[in-house]
Amino acid sequence: MKLRALLMGAIASTAMAPMAMAERGSDGNVSIIYWQAPSILNPFLSGGTKDVEAASLVIEPLARYDENGTMVPYLASEIPTVENGGVSEDLTTITWKISPGITWSDGSAFTSADVKFTADYCMHPEGGCAQVTKFEGVTSVEAIDDLTVKVTFGGATPFPYGPFVGGESPILQKAQFEQCMGAKAPECTEANFNPLGTGPFVVTEFKPNDVITMKANDNYRDPAKPAFASLTFKGGGDATSAGRAVMETGEFDYAWNLQLAPDVIAKMEEGGKGTPVAGFGPLVERIMLNNTNPDPSLSAEERSVIRPHPFLSDPAVYKAMSMAIDRPLLVEVGYGKAGKVTCNWIPAPAAVNSTTFDCSTQDIAGANKLLDDAGIVDTDGDGIREKDGVPLSLVYQTSTNAVRQDFQALIKQMWSEIGIQSELRNISGSVFFGGDPGSPDTFQKFYADVEMYANTFNGTDPQSYLANGLCDKAPSPASQWQGENISRFCNDEFDALHAELTTTADIAKRAEISKRLNDIIVENGGMIPLVHRGRLSAHANTLGGVVLNVWDSELWNAADWYRKEGS
Amino acid sequence: MTDISIEPLPAKPPRNKWLDIWTQLGKHKGAMLGGGFLLFITLGVLFGPYIWTIDPQKIDIRNRDLRPIFTALFDSDAKVRWANPLGTDQLGRDGLANLMAGGRASMAVGWTAMLLTLGIGTIIGVVAGYFKRLDGPLMRLTDLFLSLPILPLLLVAVTLFREPLRASFGPEGGMFILIVSIIGITSWMPTARIVRGDVLALKEREFVLAARSIGTTQTNMIKRHILPNVLSPIMVSATLGLATAIITESALSFLGVGFPSDFPTWGKMLADAVDRMENFPERVLWPGLAISLTVLSVNYLGDGLRDALDPRIRGR
Secondary structure (H helix, E strand, C coil): CHHHHHHHHHHHHHHHHHHHHCCCCCCCEEEEEECCCCCCCCHHHCCCHHHHHHHCCCCCCCEEECCCCCEEECCECCCCCCCCCCECCCCCEEEEEECCCCECCCCCECCHHHHHHHHHHHHCCCCCCCCHHHHCCEEEEEEEECCEEEEEECCCCCCCCCCCECCCCCCCCHHHHHHHCHHHHHHCHHHHHCCCCCCCEEEEEECCCCEEEEEECCCCCCCCCCCCCEEEEEECCCHHHHHHHHHCCCCCCEECCCCCCHHHHHHHHCCCCEEEEEECCCCEEEEEECCECCCCCCCCCCCCCCCECCCCCCHHHHHHHHHCCCHHHHHHHHCHHHEEECCCCCCCCHHHCCCCCCCCCCCHHHHHHHHHHCCCECCCCCCCCEECCEECEEEEEEECCHHHHHHHHHHHHHHHCCCCEEEEEEECHHHHCCCCCCCCCCCCCCCCCEEEEEECCCCCCCHHHHHHHCHHHCCCHHHCCCCCCCCCCCCHHHHHHHHHHCCCCCHHHHHHHHHHHHHHHHHCCCEEEEEEECEEEEEECCEECCCCCCCCCCCCCHHHCEECCCC | CCCCCCCCCCCCCCCCHHHHHHHHHHHCHHHHHHHHHHHHHHHHHHHHHHHCCCCCCCCCHHHCCCCCCCHHHHCCCCCCCCCCCCCECCCCCEHHHHHHHHHHHHHHHHHHHHHHHHHHHHHHHHHHHHCHHHHHHHHHHHHHHHCCCHHHHHHHHHHHHHHHHHHHHHHHHHHHHHHHHHHHHHCCHHHHHHHHHHHHHHHCCHHHHHHHHCCCCHHHHHHHHHHHHHHHHHHHHHHHHHHHHHHHHHHHHHHCCCCCCCCCCHHHHHHHHHHHCCCCCHHHHHHHHHHHHHHHHHHHHHHHHHHHHCCCCCCC
16 A cells, blocks of 8 residues: 555655756747738737737736636736725725735846836837726826735726736836837837836847747746747738648747638648637627618618517527527538637627527427417418518628628528528628618618628627617617617617616626626527637747636736656 | 503512621621520529529538539538538528529629610710700710719719608618619710710711702701611610629629618628638628629620621621
8 A cells, every 4th residue: 555655656656746846948849830920029019919929928917817808916916996995995096906025027026117117108108008998097007015006996986907918918017118208219210119017938039920939948947937938920921821830831839820711721731730719709790680670762861770670589480590500510510629609799808798599409399389489471462471460570680791691691590490590681891890870771770670790899898888788889870870789779778787787896796797797698689699709829839837818918928838758 | 551661579678687787797606605695694583483493592501611513522620511502601592592682683783784874875966966056065964963973973862762662662672772773874975975976977878968968857857867886785785784884783792882781692601701711702702793794794695696687797
C-alpha cells in the first residue's frame, strides 16, 4: 500500500515535471499572422481590431474579460462591486485597487498616476481618442494613493466597467506619453509604435503595416511566463492564405478571424498542421417577425407601422414556424464549426444565456398539430393553411449572400411542410442595411412579413441591446424610419422590466433580468433565433494554451501559450 | 380577231424565294450546326421537364453535393447516383432539372426581349429613314437611349415597379415582364441605326421611284418594297439581340437582382456555384456551357442567315 502510494506519487511528479520546468523564454519563437496588418500600437489612436489586439500583447488594462465574458482582475487586485465597497451605493463612483509590485517593462513602478494619466490622455478635448466611448459619463478620475484610483460618473451608472477594462482600454505609461497629450498625440511616433507596457512581451521592432517583432518582458509579474522568448507578428494577406499558413503549411502558429465557408475550413484542416477554434460572441442569425401589417395596398403612414399583422401575431403560427425549422441542419450547411444552434436572442455571455427553450430538434408533426389545434387549417385545398380566410403566405426577405439564400431555400421547404407558403426575396446588402429612408427595401422599413439577418452588441453588458425591444424604438415615418425595434415588438411587461434593468447594479440580478427579457421577446413573437454565429481562428497543433476569447483581445492570454512537448 | 400572242409558259415554275434561302443556308455549315443546336436546346428546355420530372426546387438534403455520374469513371470515391446524372447542388437540388428549368427562364427572357428589341428598333429605324422630318428627332432619341446605362436603370426600375407588377402578375411573372421590357427598351438602338441607314439608301433606288410613280401608298411602299429589303440586317441584329438578352439576364441574376432566389436561371446557377468552383467545377461548367453555346450558335445562325437573305450574295 505504502509502496503503491509512493509509486503513484512518483508518476504524478513526472507528470508535473514539464509544467514545473517551464520557465520564461524556454520555448523559442511563436509566430502569429493577422490578415489585416497593424499600423500603430496605441489603441487610443486606432479603432481597428488588428491594432488593439497587437497592442494587447504589450499593454494591459486593470481587468479583462475571460472567454465566458466574466471579468477577471489583471493589474487590479479585485473587481470592484457594490458588495465589496468598490462601487458606491448610488452607483456614481468606482474605486479600483491596483495589485502591488507590478512594474513596467523598463523596471519603473506601475502606479495610480499612470491610470489617471491614461484617462486624461483619452478624455483630452483635442485628442480625438478612438476609445472615448469607454470613458462616457466619466466626470473625474482621482489617484487616492499610489495603488488606488477612483472614477466618478456624472450620473448613476449600473455598469461602471467602461474605463480601464478590456483590450480597448489599457493603461499607458505616464512618463512615456506625458508629452503626447491632445493634438500632439499622433506626432509621438516613437511612443505610439513602441509603447512601454506591463504585458508579457516588449516590442523590439515595429514595421507599420507589415511585421512586429517582440521579445519576452524581463519584468513580467509572473517569473515563469511567457514561455516564448520571442514573438513574430505578421500582418497582411487574406483570410484564405492565413488559414493555409497555419493549417496546411505550418509556417505560422496562430491565424486570426478566418471568415471562410465550413467546407473550405475543413479542407484546410485536412492539412493536419493546425486546428480551427471557434469563439462565440452574441452574434445571432435570426428571422424577425413583422408585428405590423406590410400589405402594399396600405399607405406609407400605415404600412408596417400601426396595423397588426393578419396572422403572424398568433402564437400558434410563430411557434409552429419555429418548431418546423431544423436548426442543426442550418448550422451544418451554413456555418459548420463557427455556428451553434440557439433559441435565444442573447446567447452570450454564458451568464445571460437563457435555458428556457429547447429548439435543437425539428418537430414537423408537432408544428402541424399546433396549427390544427388552433383552427388554422387548409380550407380550400391548395396546400396552404388559412387563418380567418387569410392564407399563410409570407414574403421572406434577406440580404444577398450565398449562405442566406441557402437558408431561405431550406426554410421555405420546411415551412411548406406545415402548410405555410413563402415567397423569397433577396436585396443587395448595401441597400438592405443602407438605412436610406427613401428606399422601400431597407431592413428598417420591413416591407415584408419576415426577414433574416444577424445582429450583435459590443462588450458584455446587453442593456442597450435589449432596448431594441422597446415599443417606442420601432421605426416609423415620424422617426425617418430610424429605430432598432425592427419587428415592431410591443409588450408592456418587457418595457417595465427593461426600466428595472437600467436601475439594477447587481451583476447576477442584471443577468437574471436580461434572461427574462430575452424569453419575453422570443416567447411573444418578436423573432425566431436560428444560429449563434462565432468567430473562427486557427492555431498550430504544437501551440498549447490557446483560449479563444471574443469578449476581449484574442491574444489576451498569450502569456500562457507554450510549445507542446515532442515538437 | 388577231391572235393574241401567248407568252410560252416557263418550263418549270420559278423557284420560291424561301426555298432559295434555305438552300443557301444549307451550304453554311456553321449556321446549320448552330441552328441545330439552338433547336435542340430549345426543345430540350421546353419538353425536357416533361420527361425528367424531378422538381428543380425540391431540396433533398441527404443527397446534396453529388457529383455528375461520369465522375465515377476517374474518381471511384466520388459521391454519385443514377437518379441525379448531373449531380446535385449544396442543398440537394437536382442539377439536370435545374439546368432545364433555368434554360426555360433564360431562353424565354432571351426570345421575348429579342422580339421586343426588334419591333421597336425596326419601327424607329424605318420611320426615321423614310420620313425625313422625323429623322432628326428620332435619331437624337436613339442617341439619348444609347447613353443610358442599363444596370443602374434596372436597379431603379426594380425598386419602382416591382411592387405593382408583383401584385398583378405574381413575383416571377412580374419580374419577367420587368426584365424583358428593360432589356427591350435599352437595346433597340443598334437595330434602329442599321435599319435607318439601309432605308436611306434604299429610298433613292430606282425601283422605289418606279413604285412611287405608279402611286403606291406610303404604307404599301414600306410593307412591300422597303421592309423585305432590310430583312437581312434585321435578322442579324435579331440573333445578336437574343445573345445580348440572355447575357444581360445572366448578369442580373449574377448580381442578385431579378428573379426570386429560388427561381433557377442559368445566370443564377452560375453565380451560386462560383464559391465552390474548386470542388464542384461542373456546377459552373454546365450553365456556363449552356449560355456560351446558345449564344455562339445564335451568332452562327445569324451569320448564315445574313448570307442567305441577301439576294446579292445568294447563289454565289
